[in-house]
Amino acid sequence: MIARIGDRIVLEGTHLGDARRVGVITAVSHADGGPPYEVRWLDDGRTTLIFPGAEARIERDADQAPPDEARHFS
Template structure:
């Protein structure tokens, strides 16, 4: 998994009753963009250091089209 600051990270629910969590990557610890990541969670505003597992995915922000 490779990420950049500003990307969103989504953690899908791993167990019945768990909720999906969405956060924004605020810092990376490796120059190659690999984990762990510092993430600010959108649901509570807390910042944590995470090592994403198989339930995680990264979404890069959409780049606006030029000339429109």
């Protein structure tokens, strides 16, 4: 999975009754866009570090900055 800052990450529920979560990627840990990702969740505004699994997908941000301007964390 490859993502850039500004992309949305969507986590589908894995169990009956689980809600879908949507967040905005605010930082990536690797220059190639690989996980983990720092995500600000749209439902509660909290920011977490995640290693997405099979239930996750990335939705590209059409207005994102070029990859060399991305903010990385270590």
